[in-house]
Every structure is written in structure tokens, then in C-alpha cells.
Amino acid sequence: MHASPRPSADPPLQRPLLSAQEREAIDQSPWFSSLPPSLRHDIFRLGHVTRHRHGDMIVKQGQPIRNWFTCASGALRFRRTTTGGRRVTLAYVEPGIWVGEAEVLYGRPCTYDAHAHGSTTLLSVPEAALRALLQQHPPFGQALLTLQAHSMRSLYLMMEDVATMPLRARLTKQLLHLQERFGPHHVAPGESRPLGLSLAQDELAGLLGGSRQRVNVELKWLERQGLISVRPRGIELHDVQGLQALVDQAVAEGKPGG
Numbered sequence: 001m002h003a004s005p006r007p008s009a010d011p012p013l014q015r016p017l018l019s020a021q022e023r024e025a026i027d028q029s030p031w032f033s034s035l036p037p038s039l040r041h042d043i044f045r046l047g048h049v050t051r052h053r054h055g056d057m058i059v060k061q062g063q064p065i066r067n068w069f070t071c072a073s074g075a076l077r078f079r080r081t082t083t084g085g086r087r088v089t090l091a092y093v094e095p096g097i098w099v100g101e102a103e104v105l106y107g108r109p110c111t112y113d114a115h116a117h118g119s120t121t122l123l124s125v126p127e128a129a130l131r132a133l134l135q136q137h138p139p140f141g142q143a144l145l146t147l148q149a150h151s152m153r154s155l156y157l158m159m160e161d162v163a164t165m166p167l168r169a170r171l172t173k174q175l176l177h178l179q180e181r182f183g184p185h186h187v188a189p190g191e192s193r194p195l196g197l198s199l200a201q202d203e204l205a206g207l208l209g210g211s212r213q214r215v216n217v218e219l220k221w222l223e224r225q226g227l228i229s230v231r232p233r234g235i236e237l238h239d240v241q242g243l244q245a246l247v248d249q250a251v252a253e254g255k256p257g258g
Helices: 020-027 037-046 101-106 127-136 139-164 167-182 201-208 212-224 240-253
Strands: 048-052 057-059 067-081 087-093 113-126 228-231 234-237
Touching: 020 037, 020 067, 020 113, 037 113, 037 127, 037 139, 048 067, 067 101, 067 127, 087 201, 101 127, 101 139, 113 127, 127 139, 139 167, 167 201, 167 212, 167 234, 167 240, 201 212, 212 228
Parallel strands: none
Antiparallel strands: 048 113, 057 113, 067 087, 067 113, 228 234
16 A cells, blocks of 8 residues: 655745846846946845835835835836925836935935835845945945936936926926836837826826926926827827927026926
């Protein structure tokens, strides 16, 4: 009489892996691609992959951040709640942009929330691994300083826009910026360019620091000029050159912010 075979042990849980397309989205980031190959390899090796639904909280304001991270697909929305209870949208971040290094290394509570916008995949490097990378790869410290310098430069340019450009021009510049980052890379000449990021008008208003009503008025004006279309599935840009001309004119005139 033969003994019954023992039930096999449950297979070990496997960590999610990046798809080839997700890995390519990170690899194509200009900052990341400039890192030494051995450092890029170790970042991928030490990172943890997680997948999130639209609206999932990634980082909570007031709590410390334990991971340095980037999205490999989807997008991240960064938002801050003021002491008066107002929610201010700070930015939307596309795949390949790394965030959180300053907060992780500084060790203080985070000053913003981060949520997944759409179905989003993250690659996150835990604090201990980040510090180990700094020890093992001397060029990494200089690279992080470069990353911080780029973030500060973007912040200063945004402050300059608020101080010198009317709302219409800021809205136009933001639409061009979002389309460049989230829209399709290859569009035939003469074809409309989808924004590539689904935003409600109140979300767009929050990003610009204006009211929904005022942003709606400016969107309708741009639509009447044939420059854009506001559709249920999102905004489409019809005349990129015309939109850029509006921005260039506002920069030349140096009007105060609206």
C-alpha cells in the first residue's frame, strides 16, 4: 500500500515585476539615463514594485516618507492642505520622475499628499537601500543634488509665472506642458493632440491656483478661438503654435498675475 503524497508547500510569494514598457519609461528619463549603468542596475534590483488604483494614497501629509520613488506607468498627483483647510494641487508627475529623496534623507514629516492618478505602477527604494546606494556609488550623491537643483529651478519658474503672467497665459502654458509630458509622442502634422491626462476642471484650477469658474471662462475662450476642444474624455490641443504664441506674448508683455 502506497502512502498518499504529501501536499506540496505553497509557492513563495513573488514580488511584482516591472513590465518591459514600464522599465523603459523609467530608463528613458534624462536624469536616470545619465546615471552609471551599475547604479541603475542596483536601483532596479533594490526597488519594490507596487500597483495602485486611481485615488490610492501613496504619501500622507504630516507623516514621514520611507521610500524614494517614481511611477513607471500612470501618474502621481501632489497636493497640500493648508492650515485653513484649503487643498492646493502642487503638480502632476509623469513616469520616470523620481521624488521624495529630500524628505527621506531629511527625516521630517512630509508637507504634501501624493495620490495615484489613474492606474499607476510605482518603483520604490526603501530608505535603508537609498542610504546604502549613496555609500556604494559615490556619483549618486552628486546626481541627487542635480535632481534637487532641477526641482528648485522648476519651482522658481512657476513662481515667476504666477507673478508675471495672467491666468489665460498660465493656463495655456500648463496645457502645453501637460501635453508634452503626458500626451502621445508621435502625432501626425495637422492632427489634434490629446492632453494625455484626464483632469476635471476643478483639478486644473487647483493646479493653477485659480477658481474653477475663472478657469472655465478661459477654457471656453481658447475653445472659441479654435485652439483647443474640451471633450468628455479630456482636452485636445488643435493649434500648438497658436497656444505657444499666447504664452510668448504674455512673457514679452510681463503682465502681473491674474
